[in-house]
Amino acid sequence: MLHIQNIDKSFDSLQVIQGLSFEVQDGEFVAIIGPSGSGKSTLFQLIGGVTSLDEGAILLDxxxxxxxxxxxxxxPQQPCLLPWRTILDNVILVEELRHKPNMELAKEWLDKVGLSAFQQAYPHELSGGMQQRVSFIRAIVSNKPILCLDEPFSALDEFTRLEMQAWLVSTWETYRKSVLFVTHSIEEALFLADRVIVLTKRPATVKAExxxxxxxxxxxxxxxxxxxTALKQQLFTYLKEEAYAD
Amino acid sequence: MLFIAFLLCIWEISVRLAEIPHWLLPAPSRIFKEATQSYDTFFPHVMATIQLALLGLTIGVLCGLSVAILLHRFVFIRELLYPILIMSQNIPVLVLAPLLIIWFGFGLLPKLIIICLVCFFPIVIATMDGFRQTPAELKHYFQMIGASKSQLFWKLEWPYAYPAIFSGVKIAATYSVMGAVIAEWLGAKKGIGVYMTLSQSSFRTDRVFVAIFAIILLSLLLFYLIRLLEQLFVKGRGADVTYSKH
Structure with a gap:
């Protein structure tokens, strides 16, 4: 499915990623955690094609x-819904950039997650958690082979966050598409993922898996x-080693 | 409203108490009487000004929007024209107007140019500000989902700027009435400006005031008309609110 092969990336003289390799299998949920500033966002920009690679390759199928x-x-981390579009029109945005959107699929998904009553509502009428659900549906409806989630719950309050994690797990389990999930929360990674990849601090590479x-x-x-608890402890130790390493 | 009525009362009382001659400062009651009496002769003038102002405003808005889009999307045009645009605002329209008459005669064209000139600037500045205020996270999101440059503009920056554009148009709308009156001073057959010059030269101060009140009313009317359009076009948030970061 997704193969990250030995990639390097520097900005001017600052090396952000060095020799990073991992893969995401078909239907697998992979979480990536790392100390802050470990190049997690850069990784997504590389996969998304917004920033260019120095070395290595990124392969999809x-x-x-x-x-x-x-x-x-x-x-993304923020819901990034367009305030002037209704929820339904927001959900079909990505598709709309390529071809005629599939309205039925969008409605079906909104229905599945209990947001069908909000089809014609505007984003500001929804709570933060609901907005993130819409954002997730939008990513699903875009119908791409892999979903990249960039700390999607980090801006939510603790309670909504737990609720959203449970929601994501159950939604994903019925749907089972490959997911690459970046987070800085150990618990979130363990609760959601099949596999957790720990990054080193800058320049980022795989510390443990x-x-x-x-x-x-x-x-x-x-x-x-x-x-x-044991896994949490283990991951915590890895992250602490990175935070204090020099 | 109450305060305006109060001011009018003070005006009425002081004129009567101080026995100010009505060719110097007529009392509001006298102005009102004149307005109702000369309604039939005055009304065609008002209609002429409305037509001129609306036509000028429409052209001014279209020119302003086009220039703003060009300046925003092409950096070299912006660097070339933006300073000239700012400088041009230091030339008073009153000075330009006689020149325009010399160049283009007494027809419709120089009048429209004058109105365009006064409407143009607030629209260009407001629109460009609107484009620039588009949040970075939304632009980044559009890049990640693979939007082309023109999609980024037409699906994100352009609608994002709507509230800003409407604030610009509201200012321009009130200016357009003023622009029309100035244009009419310089030579026209009909219009509030013509009525004003005629009344002034025959010391009919009451009629000058009728003209002044007509201008105020017209400006307000146009302002509310634009507000109405704004409520129709700006969706998702109430009018008068720029889209805030979410």
């Missing part, structure tokens, strides 16, 4: 996609299991 925009589904053993469908209960 065997095809090089560096410098190509619009091949991945993307959900752990498989998350919980079966799906997942429930809130796994947060209290001994395995969860």
């Amino acid at each position: 065997g095809e090089a996609i560096q410098q190509q925009r619009g091949v991945i589904g993307y959900m 752990i498989e998350v053993p919980f079966a799906r469908p997942r429930t809130e209960d796994i947060r209290h299991s001994a395995t969860f």
Whole structure:
């Protein structure tokens, strides 16, 4: 599916990413965590084709996609809904850039997540959590082979955040598309992902990779299991090592 | 409204108490009487001014928007023209007007140019500000989903600027009435400006005031007309509110 192969990226003299390689399998949910300033956003800009690579390759289904925009589904940190468009018109935005949008699919998804009553509403009438759901639906409806989620819940309050994580898990489990999820929250990564990749601090490369053993469908209960705590501890140690390393 | 009525009362009382001759400063009651009496002769003048102002405003808005789009989208044009545009605003229209008459005669063209000139500037500045205020995160999002440059403009920056454009048009609308009157002073057969010069030269101060009140009313009317259009066009948020970051 998505292969990141030995990529390098510097801005002027600052090396941000060095020899980074990993992959996301078909139907797999991969989370990436790293200390702040570890080049997570840069990584997404590279995958999204907004910034150019220095070295290495990014392959999607065997095809090089560096410098190509619009091949991945993307959900940003802020909902980024257009305030003058109705919810339905926001959902079809990405499709609209390429071809005639599939209104039925958009309506179907809004219905699935219980937002069908808001089709004709405007974004400011929705809560932050609801706006992020719309943003996620928009990424799904864009119908790309992989979804890249860039800290999508980091701007939400703690309670909404937990609620959104549970919502994302259950939505994703019925849908099972490949997801690359960037976060700075250890718990979020463990709760959502099949595999967690830990990045080093700048220049970023893979420090560790752990498989998350919980079966799906997942429930809130796994947060209290001994395995969860142990993995959390392990990831925390990795991140602490990075934060204090020099 | 109440305060305006209060001011009018003070005006009425002081004129009567101080026995000011009515050719110097007529009382509001006298102005009102004159307005109702000469309604039939005055009305065609008002209609002529409305026509001129609306036509001039429309052309001014279209020119202003086109120039703003050109300046925004082509950096070299902006660098070339923007300073000249700012400088041109230091030339008083009253000085330009006789020149325009010399060059273009007494027809419709020089009048329209005058109105265009006064409407043009607020629209260009407001529109360009609107484009520039588009939040960086929305622009980044559009890049990530693979929007082309023209899609970024027409689907994001252009609608984002609507509230700003309407503030510019509101200012321009009130200026357009003033511009029309100035244009009519310089030579026209009909119009509030003509009526004003005629009344002034025959010391009919009451009629000058009728003209002044007509100008105020017209400006207000145009202002509210634009507000109405704004409410129709700017969706998702109430009028008079620029889209804030969400």
